[in-house]
Amino acid sequence: MLFKALKKIVTAMLIAALHAPLLVYALMLYERLRPGQSVSELPWASIAVLMLFFALPYAVLAVSRTHWNPPRARLNEPTGS
Numbered sequence: 001m002l003f004k005a006l007k008k009i010v011t012a013m014l015i016a017a018l019h020a021p022l023l024v025y026a027l028m029l030y031e032r033l034r035p036g037q038s039v040s041e042l043p044w045a046s047i048a049v050l051m052l053f054f055a056l057p058y059a060v061l062a063v064s065r066t067h068w069n070p071p072r073a074r075l076n077e078p079t080g081s
Contacts, residue, residue: 011066018057025053 029046033039039047 014066015057015061018060021056022050022053025050 029039029042029050033042042050
């Protein structure tokens with residue numbers, strides 16, 4: 001029981017840590033935007049890096065085979081119970 005709770009806490013901390021680069025980079029881009037400027041007006045390299053940081057947490061979780069999505073959140077999949 002304690003192991004499962006600890007594993008959930010570590011997984012939540014991993015997910016939060018993997019989102020940190022996205023948050024920091026998005027804040028850096030936000031500071032550079034002029035008032036009224038659209039995100040689509042950013043240079044293509046900035047948008048590519050932003051998309052990379054957005055996909056990073058999910059790619060790492062998929063490669064590490066970490067079960068982060070509870071069965072009740074998956075649509076049309078058997079839950080095994």
